[in-house]
Amino acid sequence: MDDLLNDFLAETAEILAEAGGAIVAWEADPGDRERLDAIFRFVHTIKGSSGFLSLPRVTALSHAAEDALDQVRRGNRPANAVLVTAILGIVDRLSLLCDALGNGGVEPAGDDADVIDALAFVSEEPAAPEPAEIRLRREDDLAAELQAWRSIRVPLPLLDSVMTGVTDIVLARNEFARMLREAGADPSTIATFDRLSDSIAAMRQSVSQMRMQRIDKLFAPLPRIVRDLAQDLGKKIAFSTSGGEVELDREMMENIRDPLIHIVRNAVDHGIEPLDQRVAAGKGVTAQLSVSARQSGNQIEIVVRDDGRGLSPDALVAKAVAAQVVTATEARGLTPRERLELIFRPGFSTAAKVTSISGRGVGMDIVKSNIEKIGGVVELRNEEGRGLTIILRVPMTLTIISGLMVRAAGQYFAIPRGAVREILLESSDSVRIDRVGGGELATVRGEQFPLLRLETILDRAVDADDDADDRAVVIVRPGQGQSYALSVAAIHDHEELVIKPAAPLIMATGLYAGTTLPDSGRPVLLLDVQGLLAAAGVDASEAGRNREEAAETEAAARGATQLLLFRDTNQRVRGVRLSVIERVEEVPALALFESAGAIQVQIGDDIFPVHAATLPEGHGAVKLLRLHDGRSVLCYPIEAVIDIVRMPDAMQPSAAPGLIAGVALIGGDPVELIDPFWLMEQYETARAAGAGPRRPLCRLADDADGWGENFLAPILRDAGYRVASDGDSGDETPDVLLCLSDEGDICANLGGDVPVIRLRASAAAAGADDDTVYRYDRQALLDALRRRVGGERR
Amino acid sequence: MMEKLYLVARIADTRVALRSRTIHSVVTVGQPVEVPAAPPHVAGLFALRSRVFTLIDPHVVVGLPPVAVAQGQRVIVVDVADHGYALIADEIEDVCFIEAPETRIAGRLSPGWARVADAMIEHRGASLLVVDPAQFVTLPVASAA
Numbered sequence: 012m013d014d015l016l017n018d019f020l021a022e023t024a025e026i027l028a029e030a031g032g033a034i035v036a037w038e039a040d041p042g043d044r045e046r047l048d049a050i051f052r053f054v055h056t057i058k059g060s061s062g063f064l065s066l067p068r069v070t071a072l073s074h075a076a077e078d079a080l081d082q083v084r085r086g087n088r089p090a091n092a093v094l095v096t097a098i099l100g101i102v103d104r105l106s107l108l109c110d111a112l113g114n115g116g117v118e119p120a121g122d123d124a125d126v127i128d129a130l131a132f133v134s135e136e137p138a139a140p141e142p143a144e145i146r147l148r149r150e151d152d153l154a155a156e157l158q159a160w161r162s163i164r165v166p167l168p169l170l171d172s173v174m175t176g177v178t179d180i181v182l183a184r185n186e187f188a189r190m191l192r193e194a195g196a197d198p199s200t201i202a203t204f205d206r207l208s209d210s211i212a213a214m215r216q217s218v219s220q221m222r223m224q225r226i227d228k229l230f231a232p233l234p235r236i237v238r239d240l241a242q243d244l245g246k247k248i249a250f251s252t253s254g255g256e257v258e259l260d261r262e263m264m265e266n267i268r269d270p271l272i273h274i275v276r277n278a279v280d281h282g283i284e285p286l287d288q289r290v291a292a293g294k295g296v297t298a299q300l301s302v303s304a305r306q307s308g309n310q311i312e313i314v315v316r317d318d319g320r321g322l323s324p325d326a327l328v329a330k331a332v333a334a335q336v337v338t339a340t341e342a343r344g345l346t347p348r349e350r351l352e353l354i355f356r357p358g359f360s361t362a363a364k365v366t367s368i369s370g371r372g373v374g375m376d377i378v379k380s381n382i383e384k385i386g387g388v389v390e391l392r393n394e395e396g397r398g399l400t401i402i403l404r405v406p407m408t409l410t411i412i413s414g415l416m417v418r419a420a421g422q423y424f425a426i427p428r429g430a431v432r433e434i435l436l437e438s439s440d441s442v443r444i445d446r447v448g449g450g451e452l453a454t455v456r457g458e459q460f461p462l463l464r465l466e467t468i469l470d471r472a473v474d475a476d477d478d479a480d481d482r483a484v485v486i487v488r489p490g491q492g493q494s495y496a497l498s499v500a501a502i503h504d505h506e507e508l509v510i511k512p513a514a515p516l517i518m519a520t521g522l523y524a525g526t527t528l529p530d531s532g533r534p535v536l537l538l539d540v541q542g543l544l545a546a547a548g549v550d551a552s553e554a555g556r557n558r559e560e561a562a563e564t565e566a567a568a569r570g571a572t573q574l575l576l577f578r579d580t581n582q583r584v585r586g587v588r589l590s591v592i593e594r595v596e597e598v599p600a601l602a603l604f605e606s607a608g609a610i611q612v613q614i615g616d617d618i619f620p621v622h623a624a625t626l627p628e629g630h631g632a633v634k635l636l637r638l639h640d641g642r643s644v645l646c647y648p649i650e651a652v653i654d655i656v657r658m659p660d661a662m663q664p665s666a667a668p669g670l671i672a673g674v675a676l677i678g679g680d681p682v683e684l685i686d687p688f689w690l691m692e693q694y695e696t697a698r699a700a701g702a703g704p705r706r707p708l709c710r711l712a713d714d715a716d717g718w719g720e721n722f723l724a725p726i727l728r729d730a731g732y733r734v735a736s737d738g739d740s741g742d743e744t745p746d747v748l749l750c751l752s753d754e755g756d757i758c759a760n761l762g763g764d765v766p767v768i769r770l771r772a773s774a775a776a777a778g779a780d781d782d783t784v785y786r787y788d789r790q791a792l793l794d795a796l797r798r799r800v801g802g803e804r805r
Numbered sequence: 806m807m808e809k810l811y812l813v814a815r816i817a818d819t820r821v822a823l824r825s826r827t828i829h830s831v832v833t834v835g836q837p838v839e840v841p842a843a844p845p846h847v848a849g850l851f852a853l854r855s856r857v858f859t860l861i862d863p864h865v866v867v868g869l870p871p872v873a874v875a876q877g878q879r880v881i882v883v884d885v886a887d888h889g890y891a892l893i894a895d896e897i898e899d900v901c902f903i904e905a906p907e908t909r910i911a912g913r914l915s916p917g918w919a920r921v922a923d924a925m926i927e928h929r930g931a932s933l934l935v936v937d938p939a940q941f942v943t944l945p946v947a948s949a950a
Contacts, residue, residue, distance in 0.1 A: 175855055179854050179855040182854075422839060468842075470842055513850075513859070514888045517847065528855060533835075533836065536850070546842075
């Protein structure tokens with residue numbers, strides 16, 4: 012019984028969270044039948060399970076909601092704000108009851124008449140029932156219930172124990188591999204072991220995927236929050252989410268939830284102006300607020316964008332000075348970006364007065380520190396007067412990060428790869444180390460960094476066994492606007508590391524961010540790159556280091572275009588603008604198929620074109636870059652993602668338009684840059700051609716001087732027509748005849764019952780009844796064609 | 806019956822009894838890894854079946870000079886607040902039922918031992934201190950410096 016109840020509570024909590032969002036979306040578009048059906052199913056499911064568990068209050072509540080929704084489904088009742096508010100009231104009461112059930116195990120006694128009565132249908136004007144709308148769609152309900160069977164609920168501890176088990180297997184495998192190597196086992200044993208090894212690796216992969224959840228879950232409560240808040244404040248907000256299919260580690264999700272809600276609340280409360288101010292600013296009354304997620308590499312980017320008033324750097328400074336966060340002198344020295352980042356200072360609140368909604372003592376400083384705690388960054392993009400965009404960039408999993416293993420004082424340490432900007436040998440020509448007044452300074456290609464020696468910070472002696480030639484400098488960027496050089500005895504390698512928190516008394520040193528067990532089986536400490544800085548007592552802020560600052564501004568001026576470097580399936584290194592990549596997808600090779608001579612891929616319920624000539628061989632996984640132009644998606648198969656770099660200034664453009672826009676030098680190597688415009692164009696045209704019923708045939712008549720073929724035909728083909736000229740002896744009857752000479756007599760006998768459009772050479776029409784079209788009036792020509800055959804694309 | 810079960814061991818040069826329910830297991834330590842800049846009673850980290858444990862040197866906790874940890878050393882594994890720790894044991898003697906009741910500590914202990922000892926118990930003609938392993942972990946080390 013307890014198990015049943017727990018299952019019910021878990022399921023109901025999930026349903027209620029989802030329902031809140033669905034109801035709000037439905038309110039925005041009451042005609043959305045599917046949404047209504049979904050909400051109906053939600054309450055129907057709760058009613059069903061609660062009846063089984065004999066929870067009378069839950070049953071009564073869900074029954075009332077189901078009843079009201081059914082009336083709407085039958086067209087007997089309109090969907091309006093009153094109804095939606097009442098249904099939300101029921102959802103809230105259900106949540107309350109479930110909380111009580113979870114704590115006490117029994118349904119508390121009480122009366123729900125208040126919320127149920129709110130549902131009562133008050134019809135101001137009897138809405139005429141529309142018989143055409145009476146559809147019950149019971150089959151769909153059934154199908155949806157079947158869907159639920161395809162997943163199961165697993166308690167988290169079980170999942171964690173599977174994870175631990177697999178980690179153990181991996182460690183045992185490594186130990187075993189070492190023993191095999193040392194014992195000099197025969198090849199057949201090694202081959203078998205390798206096979207075992209591969210399946211273990213695959214299993215480890217699957218297990219980490221089990222911990223992943225769609226970010227949808229994180230977004231589900233947001234529509235409700237925005238709606239309620241907007242209603243309280245009398246604001247009109249169109250809220251949208253996208254990228255809900257992006258997956259994120261469950262634990263990570265927990266850590267983002269509160270910061271994200273806080274940011275969204277802030278946007279509604281402070282960012283978006285009251286109606287009158289919006290009107291005065293010449294903006295639409297309805298504000299736009301969007302939350303979107305996308306994956307890039309092993310990072311997830313969550314973007315919260317509003318079109319409100321944005322941040323005013325001057326006002327921020329004034330407030331910061333008033334709140335004694337900075338002194339007036341300090342404030343004068345701040346760069347525009349530093350002024351914006353004042354909102355991250357503890358003790359700062361952007362609201363003129365603390366409101367009940369977002370001013371509850373949680374400031375952006377908490378948001379920032381929470382995100383940084385999990386290895387993420389918060390970024391601001393401000394357009395004063397036009398809106399603010401807040402970007403949260405977090406690693407995909409909390410537990411597995413890519414780490415750089417370094418050695419110091421005779422032992423290994425890990426550094427999060429994400430914080431490493433560059434690695435150089437100390438003996439390299441591009442590094443100069445100076446002793447300046449007791450401190451050390453590393454100059455790398457003209458840029459200066461404070462130098463920290465890892466042994467010194469850890470209070471250990473340099474290991475005598477270390478080779479001085481191995482000493483390396485790691486340029487570390489612990490956060491926005493900070494960087495330093497960390498000197499270590501040697502660089503070991505990169506590894507994917509499972510990070511666990513270290514014991515509190517170790518974390519208290521402030522030097523370590525956790526422990527990890529690499530494949531060697533010996534624990535390694537993960538360094539806290541921010542903590543090292545604090546321990547060394549060095550100011551690593553980049554402000555004032557002139558060259559660096561200049562580079563920053565320059566990058567900002569170029570819109571900080573970033574380039575995703577990847578290895579193509581033919582092993583070539585290529586790059587593409589990061590902004591056109593929606594995410595990197597990894598799909599089984601079997602998801603790709605050939606249809607009508609084109610390669611396509613199935614991802615979830617969608618089918619996208621793939622830029623490939625042949626299907627991939629083998630049954631492994633295929634990595635796809637998902638290009639998105641705002642309307643359609645194209646997948647580009649790649650071998651591996653290499654890095655994300657800043658877009659170089661200079662590019663040698665290709666001679667002719669094609670897949671490669673040009674070649675640029677990145678890190679001294681030539682890299683081919685993909686032209687996403689050309690790429691999308693190929694598939695866009697193909698799609699239009701394939702999707703249309705048939706492209707109409709346009710015959711050019713009397714094209715004596717070739718003007719038709721050379722000038723006109725390309726325009727027509729672009730517009731989606733096929734073109735035949737006098738010379739073509741096709742026997743297909745054209746859909747339209749274009750007569751290129753204004754004499755008329757030549758075309759007269761060609762026409763038959765095919766519509767004819769005559770073109771004239773003079774710009775002026777001959778008379779009012781002249782139905783000819785001037786031959787350089789492109790729009791008139793296309794309009795005329797569309798009128799005759801209706802085959803124009805778009 | 807379980808509450809009468811004790812682990813008798815010699816830690817920090819002293820024979821003590823540990824209540825069995827406070828103990829996770831007794832294991833042999835692999836090669837530990839140092840934790841630079843950690844508090845002095847942290848003797849290092851070691852891995853056991855994909856978990857990382859923090860080694861605690863009881864000698865330091867009670868005010869003695871630290872001992873070197875050797876591979877193969879026996880340690881007493883305890884869980885404190887969801888983290889795994891291991892106390893270095895000089896010797897593991899026995900796990901046994903002690904029927905005698907726990908009594909109040911008579912006499913004055915050194916400050917280090919006073920922090921970790923809960924009671925005393927009679928076992929085979931000797932008085933043993935009953936210690937709480939969690940105290941070795943959570944207590945701040947006396948800052949002599």
